[in-house]
Amino acid sequence: MSTPAFDQLFRAAGVTGWLYAADVDTGHDLGHGADEPMPTASMFKVPLLVALCRQADAGLLDLTERVTVTAADRVSGPTGISSMLDDVTISLRDLAYLMIALSDNTAADKLLGRVGFEVINTMLEAFGLKETRVVQGSGEMLGSMDVDTGHAWPFVDPDDITRLSVLDPARTNRSTAREMARLFGMIWRDEAASAPSCAWMRGVLNMQVWPHRMASGFPYDDVAVSGKTGTMPTLRCETGVVEYPDGGRYAVSVFTRSFGTALIQPRADAVIGTAARMAVDHLRR
Amino acid sequence: MDLVRHLRYFIVVAEELHFGNAAIRLGMAQPPLSQRIKRLEEELGVRLFDRSARQVRLTEPGRLLLGEAREIVGRVDRLHELARQGGRGTVLKVGVPPDLAATVLAALVAAFRESSPDVRLAPAEIWTADQVTALAEGTIDVGLVRHPVTAPGLTFGQVLVQAQGVLLAEGDPLANVGEVHLADLAGRELVMPPKEGEPGWRAEVLAECRRQGFVPAQVHEGAGLGLVLAGAAVAFGPRMELAGLAWRPLLGSPITSRVSTAWRAATPAVGDFSAAAARTLKESAGMTHEGAAPVRRVSRRPGMLA
Numbered sequence: 125m126s127t128p129a130f131d132q133l134f135r136a137a138g139v140t141g142w143l144y145a146a147d148v149d150t151g152h153d154l155g156h157g158a159d160e161p162m163p164t165a166s167m168f169k170v171p172l173l174v175a176l177c178r179q180a181d182a183g184l185l186d187l188t189e190r191v192t193v194t195a196a197d198r199v200s201g202p203t204g205i206s207s208m209l210d211d212v213t214i215s216l217r218d219l220a221y222l223m224i225a226l227s228d229n230t231a232a233d234k235l236l237g238r239v240g241f242e243v244i245n246t247m248l249e250a251f252g253l254k255e256t257r258v259v260q261g262s263g264e265m266l267g268s269m270d271v272d273t274g275h276a277w278p279f280v281d282p283d284d285i286t287r288l289s290v291l292d293p294a295r296t297n298r299s300t301a302r303e304m305a306r307l308f309g310m311i312w313r314d315e316a317a318s319a320p321s322c323a324w325m326r327g328v329l330n331m332q333v334w335p336h337r338m339a340s341g342f343p344y345d346d347v348a349v350s351g352k353t354g355t356m357p358t359l360r361c362e363t364g365v366v367e368y369p370d371g372g373r374y375a376v377s378v379f380t381r382s383f384g385t386a387l388i389q390p391r392a393d394a395v396i397g398t399a400a401r402m403a404v405d406h407l408r409r
Numbered sequence: 410m411d412l413v414r415h416l417r418y419f420i421v422v423a424e425e426l427h428f429g430n431a432a433i434r435l436g437m438a439q440p441p442l443s444q445r446i447k448r449l450e451e452e453l454g455v456r457l458f459d460r461s462a463r464q465v466r467l468t469e470p471g472r473l474l475l476g477e478a479r480e481i482v483g484r485v486d487r488l489h490e491l492a493r494q495g496g497r498g499t500v501l502k503v504g505v506p507p508d509l510a511a512t513v514l515a516a517l518v519a520a521f522r523e524s525s526p527d528v529r530l531a532p533a534e535i536w537t538a539d540q541v542t543a544l545a546e547g548t549i550d551v552g553l554v555r556h557p558v559t560a561p562g563l564t565f566g567q568v569l570v571q572a573q574g575v576l577l578a579e580g581d582p583l584a585n586v587g588e589v590h591l592a593d594l595a596g597r598e599l600v601m602p603p604k605e606g607e608p609g610w611r612a613e614v615l616a617e618c619r620r621q622g623f624v625p626a627q628v629h630e631g632a633g634l635g636l637v638l639a640g641a642a643v644a645f646g647p648r649m650e651l652a653g654l655a656w657r658p659l660l661g662s663p664i665t666s667r668v669s670t671a672w673r674a675a676t677p678a679v680g681d682f683s684a685a686a687a688r689t690l691k692e693s694a695g696m697t698h699e700g701a702a703p704v705r706r707v708s709r710r711p712g713m714l715a
Contacts, residue, residue: 225711333711344590345621346661348708369661369706405587 128402130156137395139360139380144301145403148312148365148373154403158302161255161293162379165265165354166227167304167363168258168297173220173328174311175244176235177321185238187217197234199263204228217324224352225331229262236261251316253307256299265290265297265356279357280385290356291381304363304377308351312365312373326350329364336390337362338376341397358382360389362396366404374407376400413485415449416478418442419457423475426465487527499528501678504540504552506668508602508632510647516693520685528678536606544673551679553686556667557609566670566683569696571647572662577655578640584655591663592622598642599625602632610666614645617663647694667699 134141144158180187192213193205203226205212205219214222219235222228236258244258260268270276273284289295310316311325330350337360339349351364363377378396382389418435422442425431432439450457457471467475501521505514514532521530535543540552541560556568575594577584583593599618601611618625629642636642638653645664648656668690670683690696 330709331711335710335712339710343622344592344660345707346663346705347590348706349710367708409587 127154127156128406130399130402133399133402134380134395137380137391137398138384138389139382139392139395141395141399142301142379143377143399143403144305145374145376145400145407146305146309147407148309148375152407154406155302159255159300160379161298161300162361163291163293163354163356163359164256164297164299164304165290165356165359165361166229166232166262167299167352167354167361168260169223169227169232170304170307170329170352170363171244171248171256171258172232172236172239173224173325174307174316175239175247176216176220177317177325178247179239179243181318181321185216187220188215190215191219191234193219193230193234197230199229199233199261200266201227201229201262205230221328221331224328225333227353229266233261233263251307251310253299253303256303256307258297260290260297268296269357278387280387282385285357285385288357291359301363301377301379305375308363308365308375308377312375326365332364334362336393337396338364338366338378338400339397340394341399341401342366357387358385360392360396364400366400368404368408372408374404376403410448410452412452413482415445415452416482418445419449420475420478420482422446422458422465423467423471426467428465499678500531501525501528501551501682502549503530503532503682504535504543504549504554505532506536506553506555506602506607507534508646509534509553510649510694513690513694517686517689520689521682524685525678525681528681530682536602537610538606538608540671544671547673550674550676551670551672551682553668554671555607555610556669557613558671559609560671562673563671564673564675566672567687568667568669568699569687569690570699571666571668571694571696572658573645573664573666574648574656574658576634576637576644576646576649576651577657578637579653579655580640581643581655583657586657588660589657590621590660591618594618594623594625594643596626597623598627598629598636600629600631600634600636600642600644603630614664621663661705663705668696 130141130143142157142160142162144153144155146153179185190213192211194211199206201207204222206229216235219231223231223235241258248256268289269279272287272289273279279285279288307316311322314322316322329352330348332351334353337353338351342349346369348367349364351362354361358381360382361379365373365375367373378399380392380396382392421434422428422431425434428439428443432442435442446457455470456468457474459466459468518530533549537554537558540549540554541558541563543549544552544563575589583589601614604611629636634644634654637644670686672679
């Protein structure tokens with residue numbers, strides 16, 4: 125069975141794409157530019173989630189501890205606490221839920237403040253994920269865009285796009301399709317943290333609200349799709365695990381860069397699902 | 410000399426090892442029985458019994474010839490039996506679904522012929538509901554029915570299951586994917602066995618299709634695949650190779666065909682057929698024992714009740 129024609133598929137959606145998919149249990153895999161370093165945008169919240177769980181597993185922090193998020197903590201963002209107006213007192217694990225399910229930037233940065241870059245990157249190194257690094261929080265990423273372009277939101281001018289450091293893997297949070305999928309595989313195999321922590325992470329990842337990317341490729345009641353998206357101007361990505369009714373489970377990571385700079389591009393979102401479906405279908409043959 | 414009749418006397422004496430008892434069993438006097446055994450010994454040129462001791466014993470040649478004698482007498486009896494039935498043999502009237510693959514039916518007939526050479530199989534192509542009526546009326550002795558089927562007084566053989574795939578025209582876009590989900594078939598038309606013939610199966614399949622997001626625009630009745638070949642409809646069925654058609658498995662195996670034999674009156678022939686059918690369907694049609702039905706999971710994505 126020849127590899128699916130991913131190039132053609134991505135081109136038809138107006139994007140360039142990179143992909144990696146693997147059977148979580150057998151390791152049988154498939155790649156398309158799988159080792160290309162890519163900016164991870166909001167997907168950096170997944171290594172942060174794993175590191176948070178490992179800290180809790182080690183007794184270094186208590187996930188039920190309540191913290192108060194004030195105006196001073198607030199980072200801009202379209203969802204969750206980022207869009208709220210008043211102070212919120214909430215447990216660390218509920219912050220983590222908001223960070224993953226809604227991609228809440230404020231929740232992410234609050235947790236990042238507790239865990240720290242070093243803990244995350246030491247963990248990634250120990251996992252053998254050499255291309256994956258977390259070097260910026262959400263606030264820094266968003267702030268860099270204003271600095272790089274010299275103006276505030278929106279960033280749709282093609283010249284602006286070329287200046288954005290958040291699209292340069294050397295200067296922002298980064299990974300590869302292969303490494304992101306490997307991290308998800310570890311969560312699904314209970315290897316990333318303790319088994320109860322991994323089970324909780326799977327539950328949270330399954331509650332992600334966005335249906336327009338990976339999940340759109342599997343429009344079936346009996347197929348579960350869990351994942352985390354990442355979005356920056358022209359960059360759309362998602363890594364997740366697709367679970368089939370017969371028990372087959374597949375970790376898939378897809379990155380795309382759109383040719384156009386328009387913010388709303390449903391075809392570019394949907395091709396992440398289509399490509400993931402083609403990859404899983406290929407792995408199941 | 411009537412050799413067969415003499416061989417019958419020999420067998421009875423050999424079984425009784427007592428001329429008096431053997432004569433009583435044969436309904437004759439002892440002296441003529443002794444004479445006839447002696448005649449047989451002269452004819453064959455061997456002594457069959459050792460009468461020197463107080464007890465009658467089979468000689469070594471007698472022991473050897475006894476098996477042959479039984480074989481000869483048995484075959485002669487069968488000859489008479491067949492002749493009495495006008496040379497037709499016993500006939501087992503069997504109902505099979507009209508959409509049973511020809512190769513499977515052929516394998517079934519061959520397997521039954523091997524296990525019961527005396528019984529001739531008369532298969533008739535009848536849908537499940539009509540088989541139930543035919544069994545009640547005695548027009549067939551045993552049927553091969555598709556479940557679910559309920560009918561009082563019927564006994565069912567082992568239920569075998571088979572996951573069904575979907576048959577599509579070769580040019581269908583779905584023919585290129587590895588697996589098809591029922592939801593992918595949304596908007597298409599479907600060919601199914603007639604409602605009157607397979608009411609249980611049809612209701613079960615259509616309910617499952619609807620549950621999974623496939624409500625056929627139209628359900629055509631029939632067992633032929635012409636409409637599928639024409640690209641006008643799809644059909645469910647076991648894996649098959651047919652020019653112009655593509656078969657694809659269904660994701661999650663949502664549709665499984667369950668078949669078993671069914672009968673009203675158990676006879677040895679019905680039992681033999683039931684056993685041969687179970688064996689053949691497993692070997693030739695890839696069916697398996699009915700296991701526990703897999704629990705269907707419905708994933709709960711955010712937004713379901715939002």
